[in-house]
Amino acid sequence: MQIRKLLSIELYKIKHHRLSKILIAGYFLLLSSIAMIASIKFKLGNTQIHLAEQGIFNFPYIWHFNTYMADFFTFFLAIIIVSTITNEYSYRTLKQNLIDGMSKKEFLLSKVLFIILLSLLATFFVFIISLILGLIYSDYTSSGIIVSEMYFLFSFFLKLLGTFMFIFFLGLLFRRSAFALGFFLLWLVFEQILYSLIRWQWFNEKVAEKASWFFPIASFKHLLPQPFTRLSAAKQIGKQIGEEIGRFQGIPFFHFLIAISWIIVFYWLSLYLLRRRDL
Amino acid sequence: METILEIKNLSKEYGKLKAVDGLSFQIQKGKVYGLLGPNGSGKSTTLGMILGVVNKTSGEVEWFENRLNQQQGLKxxxxxxxxxxxxxxxxxxxxxELVCKIKEINPKNIDEKLELVQLGDRKDELFKNFSLGMKQRLAIASSLLNDPELLILDEPTNGLDPKGIREIRDIIHQISQEGKTIILASHLLDEVEKVCDHVIVLEKGKKIFEGNVHELVNHKSWLEIEVDNPDNVARHLSAIPEIYEVIHKENGKLQVFTELTGKDLNKILWKKNIAAHQIISKKPSLEEMFIELTHS
Structure with a gap:
C-alpha cells in the first residue's frame, strides 16, 4: 500500500476521534502560549528581569529557547500517540484491520507515518511562532543570523519523534495507555537512578555523563540542552557571584546519531512485537 | 474446479498444547463449508491462522492456487x-468507509450492503450505540463490501437473541444462494445442515471427518419398522447378510441399519410371513452425527 494511503487510513481514525482532536488543539494552543513569555517580568534578587529584554527572542537564540520550551508540552501529544495503539487493542480493531487485508508492517507504518506527521507539524508550528516572535523582538534580523542554529528545529523534531516512538512501543507492549505512560515515567526515574549509581557508586561524573548519552530518554534529552545559561541575565548573575558561564558549543553530531539509532530500534522492536504476537 | 484456499499440514502449538495438529483441507470455489467442532477443537485458531492474526507453528496456507499471497488473498x-x-x-x-480504504475499494457499495443487512436507516448512528444484533449485521455488511470470493464466518450468531439469530441466519442463507464460497464455523448445526454442502469436523485440533453433509447423514440412515413380535423378527433380520445391525427400541419398534430400501425389506419380511405395520426410512440429523463423531 502506498504511503499516502496508509497515512490517510490513520488520519481518518484520528479525524473523528474527539479526544485526540481536543488534545491536538490543546497542544497547539499551549505552543502558542510561548509568545506570552514576552510579557513576563519578575525580580531576581536586586535585578528586575523582563524576559523579552533578555534576548530570549533574539535570533539565533530563539530557536534554542523556543524548541526547549515547546518540548515541555510533548506529553500532551504522547497521550494521543499511546492511545492510537492501545485503542486498537481495546476496540480489537487491530485484528479487524489485519483481517481486512493490512499487513502488520503496513499497520505499523500507518502509525509511524502519523507520528512523523504530528512531529513535523509541531516542529513547523514552533518554526512559525519563533520566526514571528523573532522578527518582532529580535535585535538582529539579517538572514544569515536568522538561519544559524536552525538545527534546533531538527533536534526538536527528532526528540519528539524519539519520545513518541518509545511511548508507541510501550503502548504496543502493555496494550493499556495508563500502563504505558506509567512505565514511561518510571523509566525516566530509572535512567536518573542509573545515572546516579554510575556517578556516585561505581564510577564518576565523566563516565556517568558519557554513559547517559546512550540511555534512550537521556539521548533524546541531549538533543535539546537547557538554554538558560546562554541568557544575558544568567551571564550577568554569573558575573555577580563570580561564576564563569561557558559559551554554548552546539550539539555534538553523535547525539543525533544515537537518537536516530534509538528511533530505529523502537521501530524494529514494535514490528517484532506485532509480528510475534497472536491476536 | 478452482481451489480458493488450501491448508497444508497446518499446526499451532501453545507451549505443550497442540491447538491445531497437522490440519489439511481444500476450499473449492462456489461451495459452502461448515467447520464444526466442540469448544476448544481449534476452529477459531485455524481461521485465525488463515486470516493471519494467529501465527502458525508450521504448515502452509495457499491462496488461489498460489497465485496470490496472503495479503492479496485477504483483500x-x-x-x-x-x-x-x-x-x-x-x-x-x-x-x-474505513474498511473500503483498507481494502482499497470504491465506497459506492456501502449503502447497498447496509440495506442488505437492514441498517440503511441507521447508517449515521455511532457503532457504540448499536445492539449486538446490529453490530453483527454491520460486520456482515463489512465483510461483503468487496464482493468477496471467500466469506469466512466464525460463530456469526454468538451472543445473539433468537430474533438476532434468525436475522443473521436469513442473511447467511441469502448470501449462500448467490453462489459465494463460504466457510461457516457455527454451533447452530441445523443451520449448517441447511446451508452447507460440505463439513469439516475437528476435535482436539485434528480433522476427524471431512465430506459431503448429505453423504454423512445418509451413510448413517436406518429403517424403523413396527411389527407384532419384535424379538422374533429381530432374530430373523439379524441372519440377513445385508443387514448390519438391528436394535430393539424401548417403544417396541426395530431400528434396522442396512443398505436395503424399505421396499426390499418389506419383500423379505413378506416372504417370511411377517407383516410390518409400518416401515419408515430415517436418517440422523447433523447434530446427532456431530455428537457421535466427537463423542460429546
Whole structure:
C-alpha cells in the first residue's frame, strides 16, 4: 500500500476521534502560549528581569529557547500517540484491520507515518511562532543570523519523534495507555537512578555523563540542552557571584546519531512485537 | 474446479498444547463449508491462522492456487471472527468507509450492503450505540463490501437473541444462494445442515471427518419398522447378510441399519410371513452425527 494511503487510513481514525482532536488543539494552543513569555517580568534578587529584554527572542537564540520550551508540552501529544495503539487493542480493531487485508508492517507504518506527521507539524508550528516572535523582538534580523542554529528545529523534531516512538512501543507492549505512560515515567526515574549509581557508586561524573548519552530518554534529552545559561541575565548573575558561564558549543553530531539509532530500534522492536504476537 | 484456499499440514502449538495438529483441507470455489467442532477443537485458531492474526507453528496456507499471497488473498475475502470489531466513535457508514480504504475499494457499495443487512436507516448512528444484533449485521455488511470470493464466518450468531439469530441466519442463507464460497464455523448445526454442502469436523485440533453433509447423514440412515413380535423378527433380520445391525427400541419398534430400501425389506419380511405395520426410512440429523463423531 502506498504511503499516502496508509497515512490517510490513520488520519481518518484520528479525524473523528474527539479526544485526540481536543488534545491536538490543546497542544497547539499551549505552543502558542510561548509568545506570552514576552510579557513576563519578575525580580531576581536586586535585578528586575523582563524576559523579552533578555534576548530570549533574539535570533539565533530563539530557536534554542523556543524548541526547549515547546518540548515541555510533548506529553500532551504522547497521550494521543499511546492511545492510537492501545485503542486498537481495546476496540480489537487491530485484528479487524489485519483481517481486512493490512499487513502488520503496513499497520505499523500507518502509525509511524502519523507520528512523523504530528512531529513535523509541531516542529513547523514552533518554526512559525519563533520566526514571528523573532522578527518582532529580535535585535538582529539579517538572514544569515536568522538561519544559524536552525538545527534546533531538527533536534526538536527528532526528540519528539524519539519520545513518541518509545511511548508507541510501550503502548504496543502493555496494550493499556495508563500502563504505558506509567512505565514511561518510571523509566525516566530509572535512567536518573542509573545515572546516579554510575556517578556516585561505581564510577564518576565523566563516565556517568558519557554513559547517559546512550540511555534512550537521556539521548533524546541531549538533543535539546537547557538554554538558560546562554541568557544575558544568567551571564550577568554569573558575573555577580563570580561564576564563569561557558559559551554554548552546539550539539555534538553523535547525539543525533544515537537518537536516530534509538528511533530505529523502537521501530524494529514494535514490528517484532506485532509480528510475534497472536491476536 | 478452482481451489480458493488450501491448508497444508497446518499446526499451532501453545507451549505443550497442540491447538491445531497437522490440519489439511481444500476450499473449492462456489461451495459452502461448515467447520464444526466442540469448544476448544481449534476452529477459531485455524481461521485465525488463515486470516493471519494467529501465527502458525508450521504448515502452509495457499491462496488461489498460489497465485496470490496472503495479503492479496485477504483483500478478496470477507471475514467475521468471533465478534464484530469496529471503532465505537465512528458511525456505521464511517466504519465501512474505513474498511473500503483498507481494502482499497470504491465506497459506492456501502449503502447497498447496509440495506442488505437492514441498517440503511441507521447508517449515521455511532457503532457504540448499536445492539449486538446490529453490530453483527454491520460486520456482515463489512465483510461483503468487496464482493468477496471467500466469506469466512466464525460463530456469526454468538451472543445473539433468537430474533438476532434468525436475522443473521436469513442473511447467511441469502448470501449462500448467490453462489459465494463460504466457510461457516457455527454451533447452530441445523443451520449448517441447511446451508452447507460440505463439513469439516475437528476435535482436539485434528480433522476427524471431512465430506459431503448429505453423504454423512445418509451413510448413517436406518429403517424403523413396527411389527407384532419384535424379538422374533429381530432374530430373523439379524441372519440377513445385508443387514448390519438391528436394535430393539424401548417403544417396541426395530431400528434396522442396512443398505436395503424399505421396499426390499418389506419383500423379505413378506416372504417370511411377517407383516410390518409400518416401515419408515430415517436418517440422523447433523447434530446427532456431530455428537457421535466427537463423542460429546
Amino acid at each position: 478478496k475475502t470477507g471475514a467475521i471472527i468471533e465478534r464484530p470489531n469496529f471503532y465505537p466513535y465512528l458511525s456505521a457508514r464511517q466504519n465501512l
